[in-house]
Structure formats: C-alpha cells, structure tokens
Amino acid sequence: MTLSTSIPDVRGADSATRKKTLVAACTAHATHDGLSDLVYVLLPIWQDMFVLSYVWLSVLRSAYSLTLAVLQIPAATLSTRIRPAWLLAISTAVTGLGWLAAGFAGSAIALGASLVIAGLGASVQHPVASAMVSRAYAGNAKKPLGLYNFSGDLGKSMLPAGAAFLLTCTTFQVTATVFAGIGLLAALVIGALLRHVPAPRILTCKAAALPAGAGHAGSPRAFAALLWTAIMDSAVRMGFLTFLPFIIKHNGGSLAQAGVALTLVFIGGAMGKFVCGWMSERFGTLKTIVVTELATALLIGVVLIAPISLAMIVLPLLGAVLNGTSSVLYGAVTDVVESHKLEKAFSVFYTGTIGSGAVAPILYGYVGDHAGVLSATAFVALTAALALLPVVLFSRLQPGAFDSRS
Structure with missing residues (x-):
C-alpha cells in the first residue's frame, strides 16, 4: 500500500x-x-x-x-x-x-x-x-x-x-x-x-x-517505552540542572563557581552527543541507555558528597551521560516507528520530553522545600535509575526491539 x-x-x-x-x-x-x-x-x-x-x-x-x-x-x-x-x-x-x-x-x-x-x-x-x-x-x-x-x-x-x-x-x-x-x-x-x-x-x-525509517515495522509499544524513558531522562536532566547552583552554594561555592559548574556540564553534554552516539552504534541502543542512566545516577551522587574541586572534575563526565542519553533515545525512534508516521512521532516525542523538563522541577522543588536540596537531588538520581525500567522491561518482552540495526 x-x-x-x-x-x-x-x-x-x-x-x-x-x-x-x-x-x-x-x-x-x-x-x-x-x-x-x-x-x-x-x-x-x-x-x-x-x-x-x-x-x-x-x-x-x-x-x-x-x-x-x-x-x-x-x-x-x-x-x-x-x-x-x-x-x-x-x-x-x-x-x-x-x-x-x-x-x-x-x-x-x-x-x-x-x-x-x-x-x-x-x-x-x-x-x-x-x-x-x-x-x-x-x-x-x-x-x-x-x-x-x-x-x-x-x-x-x-x-x-x-x-x-x-x-x-x-x-x-x-x-x-x-x-x-x-x-x-x-x-x-x-x-x-x-x-x-x-x-x-x-x-x-x-x-x-x-529513506527515513524505511524497512522498519511500526511498534507503538516500543515507541511508548522509549517515550517514557525519555520523559524520565528529561526530568532528571532538568531537575539536576535546577539544583546544581544550590548544591555548589551549599558546599561553600560562589556564584561564579556555580556558573562554571553549569558550563562544565554543558561542555560535557556537547561531547556526550558524539560519545553516546558512537556507543549506541558499537554496543547497541539498549546497552548504551543502561550504562548512561546508571552512570548518571552514580555521578549525581558523587557531586552531592564530594568536595567542590572533585565535583568540578566529575561534572563534564556527568554532563556527557546526562545529555548523551537523550540523543540515543531520539535516534532510536526511527527503529520502532513506520516511515510515514515519523513526523507525528517526533512531535509527540519532543513535546513529551520538553514538557517533562518543565513540570519535573516543580515536583523536585516540592521535595526540596520539605526535605532539603540534597535530598531532592538524591531523588533526582533515583529517577535516573528508574528511567531504565520502561525500555528494559519491553526488551524482555520483545528482544532486539531497539537494536534492529545494531
């Protein structure tokens, strides 16, 4: 047809x-x-x-x-x-x-x-x-x-x-x-x-x-799994960036150091798009998502408890996995969506992730007001670990769904 x-x-x-x-x-x-x-x-x-x-x-x-x-x-x-x-x-x-x-x-x-x-x-x-x-x-x-x-x-x-x-x-x-x-x-x-x-x-x-997405059967459930992981990943990214200046301030840093910290995260994020893209091609989409989300959770914990000098060293690496995962998820959409539905799929995907990034800081902010900024950021790290569940659970039901070209 x-x-x-x-x-x-x-x-x-x-x-x-x-x-x-x-x-x-x-x-x-x-x-x-x-x-x-x-x-x-x-x-x-x-x-x-x-x-x-x-x-x-x-x-x-x-x-x-x-x-x-x-x-x-x-x-x-x-x-x-x-x-x-x-x-x-x-x-x-x-x-x-x-x-x-x-x-x-x-x-x-x-x-x-x-x-x-x-x-x-x-x-x-x-x-x-x-x-x-x-x-x-x-x-x-x-x-x-x-x-x-x-x-x-x-x-x-x-x-x-x-x-x-x-x-x-x-x-x-x-x-x-x-x-x-x-x-x-x-x-x-x-x-x-x-x-x-x-x-x-x-x-x-x-x-x-x-040519886009040609030859790949549509899988609404696989797309839904990717979308939910991407929504949670976006929540983690925006939640952490919201609290990072306050973490630096809590640990005795200055406003200038907070600006440097954000810059280091963004520089790492730029590199992460290339590194995570290479990882996805080399090791597969699912393995890359698992590694980057777990690394995100772990490195957020390091930034929370480490001295500022060590945190500054860690932040570019954190930025790489924090930002790189989103590119991997976005690229995987073409593997699970039929060619003629890609435009609609990407519009839904983009709206969902940006919307999540807008709403999630409010929820994290509520936790911050009642439990403190460190506890709220720890909750952000937990969200990163939980973000794995949709794609991992779906991959158990349909092995290879996200790595058909890997």
Whole structure:
C-alpha cells in the first residue's frame, strides 16, 4: 500500500543558500538554547530578590520551558502559513524582548510573565530551524543537522558562563538587558541571512521513496517505552540542572563557581552527543541507555558528597551521560516507528520530553522545600535509575526491539 506525504523541493538551492540557512539555524539554536539555560544561573539571584521557595523558583523555570513545550506543534503548523525565515527571525526577537521585560520586572509574577513571552518566542526555533536545514540539505542533511544540534550546546556553554561573569560585576537588570540585546541582534542576523532564501515549495511523493525509517515495522509499544524513558531522562536532566547552583552554594561555592559548574556540564553534554552516539552504534541502543542512566545516577551522587574541586572534575563526565542519553533515545525512534508516521512521532516525542523538563522541577522543588536540596537531588538520581525500567522491561518482552540495526 502506498501513502502520500510531503517533502520539500530543494531544486535550485545553491551552495550559498544552503550555507546561509545553516548559519542562520545554528545562530538561532545557540541563541535560544543559551538564553533558555540562562535561567539556571539566575535562580539564586531571583530567590534573593523575591524571597522565593524552591517550588516557586521551579515555577519560574517552568514558565519558560513549559511554554516552549506546549507550543512546539502549533509553531510547526504556523510555519506553513508564515514564511519560515521570517517566523524564525521574529520569534527570536520576541525572546529577546521577553528577556528585556524580565530585566525590569518588579515582582515574581511580572518576571514569570516575561519568561512566558521569552518561551513563546523560543517555541518556534526547534521545529522551524531543523526543518529548514533538512530542506536545504535534502538527501545529505545528517552532518548539517549534527552541526545544528552542536550549536545549541555551544550556546548553553557560553551564554550562562557569560551571565555568571557579568553578575559578579554588575546587576541582574544590566545582565538581562545585555542578553536581551544578544537575542535582538541574533534576530537581525537571522533575518539578514535568510532575506533572499526562497520559501519552500512542497511536492507530493510516495512514502516508499522516503529513506527515513524505511524497512522498519511500526511498534507503538516500543515507541511508548522509549517515550517514557525519555520523559524520565528529561526530568532528571532538568531537575539536576535546577539544583546544581544550590548544591555548589551549599558546599561553600560562589556564584561564579556555580556558573562554571553549569558550563562544565554543558561542555560535557556537547561531547556526550558524539560519545553516546558512537556507543549506541558499537554496543547497541539498549546497552548504551543502561550504562548512561546508571552512570548518571552514580555521578549525581558523587557531586552531592564530594568536595567542590572533585565535583568540578566529575561534572563534564556527568554532563556527557546526562545529555548523551537523550540523543540515543531520539535516534532510536526511527527503529520502532513506520516511515510515514515519523513526523507525528517526533512531535509527540519532543513535546513529551520538553514538557517533562518543565513540570519535573516543580515536583523536585516540592521535595526540596520539605526535605532539603540534597535530598531532592538524591531523588533526582533515583529517577535516573528508574528511567531504565520502561525500555528494559519491553526488551524482555520483545528482544532486539531497539537494536534492529545494531
């Protein structure tokens, strides 16, 4: 049976157009991911400014990330009505304006509203930018998409570290204004790069002609197992990052050291995408997930009890397994989902993981308020170990489900 679907027509796309598209997408990814993770550095500042509990700090974090998660699918739909190039530039400007408003917020409620505006702009970047890169490099998009993904980690490494440095010599208001300016500048760069990039034309073809996921039978239960593991993995990642500045502070570290700690985790995360990808190809998806999740739980425990100097050494390795697992899980989707269902599957997968990352810190924050930050972080480590259960249990029912190409 054949099935009609849509793929982009890239006929006439020259080398210069492809490069401009990739640079614009990487600029957007680095800017949005960096601004999103800026929140972690600012949580202790906001706690002192507004006298907030861990739950309310987690609500502020989720105001940004939950907005981003909920609007992923609507943003992708909007891109079919508005030229993607302009939508990407405008949304980046909206994020910059959200951070500008955050700098002038006089209350926690106003700050939360500003972060919702920033999250509204950020919701466009992932579906639109990744689609633009895939469209420009159709048939040969794997490496460009890898560079696009890496640019997000680069932004996560640079922008929070820059904010931590600025906060040692200036105020939060000035820092927020500077990073709002970075967002607005990025919007101008994106608009300039994509100004002459033509809007995509859509062709219709047979699903049998599509290479993605071809030859793999659909398995809704296997997809559900991957999704639940990914949801728990995302909860671990966001929960740990939320508490890391407070762990450093609890162990006698400074705000600058907290910024360095986050940067080390993000640098390790960038390396983890490559290392865990290699592990998945070499040892199989299931074994890689087991190793990385157990390593995550163990290394979180080390960071909790170790002196700051040792914790700083461990953090890049923790970042590698903390971030690398998500790439392995994402890549495994094509092994358990039929070709013509991949687009819907990835949208569900992305919404679930980002939504989990938004909601989980609130639950962990509740534990932190009642049992302390160390106990809450230990609970995060336990979640990492439990994240193994869905894929391990399903693999017992259907051996080799996640490693059909390993």
